[in-house]
Amino acid sequence: MEELYAPGMDVASMVLSRLSGHTAAGTDAAAFVDAATGGSLSFSALRRGALSLASGLRLGLGLRRGDAVLVLSRNSLLLPQIVLGILAAGGVVVVAADPDNAEVAAAAATGAVMVVADPEAAAKVAGAGVPLLLTSRSPDPRALSAEELIDGGDPTAFLLQQPAPAPTDLAFLAYSSAATGTVAMTHADLAAAVAAACLPPPLEEGDRRVCLASLPMCSAHGLPLVTLGLPAAGVTTVIAPPSPDTAAAREAVAAHGATDVVAAPEAAAALAGAMPLDDKLSSLRRVIVAPAPFTMEARKEFRRRLPWVDLTELSGTEIMEAPDHAGAGMGGDLMLTQTEAAGGIVQQNNSQPAEQMAATNEAASPVRPLKKIQNIISGAIFSRSTTSKILRKHPVAGNTQVVSKL
Numbered sequence: 001m002e003e004l005y006a007p008g009m010d011v012a013s014m015v016l017s018r019l020s021g022h023t024a025a026g027t028d029a030a031a032f033v034d035a036a037t038g039g040s041l042s043f044s045a046l047r048r049g050a051l052s053l054a055s056g057l058r059l060g061l062g063l064r065r066g067d068a069v070l071v072l073s074r075n076s077l078l079l080p081q082i083v084l085g086i087l088a089a090g091g092v093v094v095v096a097a098d099p100d101n102a103e104v105a106a107a108a109a110t111g112a113v114m115v116v117a118d119p120e121a122a123a124k125v126a127g128a129g130v131p132l133l134l135t136s137r138s139p140d141p142r143a144l145s146a147e148e149l150i151d152g153g154d155p156t157a158f159l160l161q162q163p164a165p166a167p168t169d170l171a172f173l174a175y176s177s178a179a180t181g182t183v184a185m186t187h188a189d190l191a192a193a194v195a196a197a198c199l200p201p202p203l204e205e206g207d208r209r210v211c212l213a214s215l216p217m218c219s220a221h222g223l224p225l226v227t228l229g230l231p232a233a234g235v236t237t238v239i240a241p242p243s244p245d246t247a248a249a250r251e252a253v254a255a256h257g258a259t260d261v262v263a264a265p266e267a268a269a270a271l272a273g274a275m276p277l278d279d280k281l282s283s284l285r286r287v288i289v290a291p292a293p294f295t296m297e298a299r300k301e302f303r304r305r306l307p308w309v310d311l312t313e314l315s316g317t318e319i320m321e322a323p324d325h326a327g328a329g330m331g332g333d334l335m336l337t338q339t340e341a342a343g344g345i346v347q348q349n350n351s352q353p354a355e356q357m358a359a360t361n362e363a364a365s366p367v368r369p370l371k372k373i374q375n376i377i378s379g380a381i382f383s384r385s386t387t388s389k390i391l392r393k394h395p396v397a398g399n400t401q402v403v404s405k406l
Helices: 011-024 043-060 078-088 102-108 119-125 146-152 155-159 187-197 222-232 246-256 265-272 296-305 369-377 384-391
Strands: 030-034 040-042 068-072 092-096 114-117 132-134 170-175 182-186 210-213 236-239 260-263 286-289 310-313 319-321 334-337
Touching: 011 043, 011 078, 011 187, 011 222, 030 043, 040 043, 043 078, 043 146, 043 155, 068 078, 068 102, 068 119, 078 092, 078 146, 078 222, 092 102, 102 119, 102 170, 114 119, 119 132, 132 146, 170 187, 170 222, 182 187, 187 222, 210 222, 210 246, 222 236, 222 260, 246 265, 260 265, 265 286, 265 296, 296 310
Parallel strands: 030 236, 068 092, 068 114, 092 170, 114 132, 182 334, 210 236, 210 260, 260 286, 286 310
Antiparallel strands: 030 040, 170 182, 319 334
16 A cells, blocks of 8 residues: 655645645546535645645745644635645644634634634634634735635745745644643644545545545544545545434435545434435445544444444544643643544544535635735735734745745
8 A cells, every 4th residue: 555654744745745646647536525516626726726825825924934823714625725735834723623612712813923714703813913814705805815825826936945844843733722722733743644544445446435524624633634634545525514414414425426424423323324225325435433432322323224334433542741842822731642543633522513615706806916915015904013923024025026926
């Protein structure tokens, strides 16, 4: 079996190299499909979008290696590009274990140099004094979005000038309450978790893996598994809202020919609910349950009704204290996870719904990304003190010739 992870490789380089391989292998298939809209994102578009965003963050907004970026967003086709772009730029992806809790979201923004949020989540960090980048275009010409940087950035500019993060650099923080602490993972930890999480089950030669996923992408389990692990393995991931309804769950598997399902216990249990025997689950080969395992009764029922399906339950793993440098400025007690061979990460209760966020029409934003970046640098959008948190007098970010390449 081909190795997904080479020791010493940062997680972004690992995933990006795998995406290149999937594209070169033949037809550029869909890496992600939005079940609600029917929209899709190919492997090549995911790679190009991530590198374009990384260029915008580093060359346009001055994001530096080790800078923390809080991501508050529901599942969407933009989210994998955003997460991978931040990691490629050397940033630390910070997520809130309970993003619907305004206090937790605001606390997670502490120490971050930037927040990337969808419009619904942006209000939760209002007043935090942190620059805000919307996920999708806004009708407000003053608002800059990650979508604009993805569409308007130059993916080749980033590849030519930035060193990769070190394996020991912090890559991911899942901020929770003070009582439960904060989960932290280095690039080496996250890369190993991605490699372990996306090991394919045995399928007949020529069969393509299609995963129906309702787990929040910005969570301790969702990020390494759904956002990074599945595309790294060449799996087509169908983003669907969670549903505890038995009929709806089976219909979704049948409609997409899903070989895999990644879901919370309630939604996964619906697959084994009492229903007339049919062939709607005949394509199903693997179910991954997170962030908590089944109850004993649910597990027995699942195995009785679906004996041919491989069941993996992700729950808590060994946790140890993070290095002192990992928590600098982030607040709370940080914890470092130890990844397991089965892809187990950290037990976390995340109630964020996985409803789809519709992207706004491109014509809604009359201002080009370049113009908005120049406005940011000149202080026309953010206050001078806020702008300095992004730019930090970065010599490249202040160079208008470099900015004009975006």
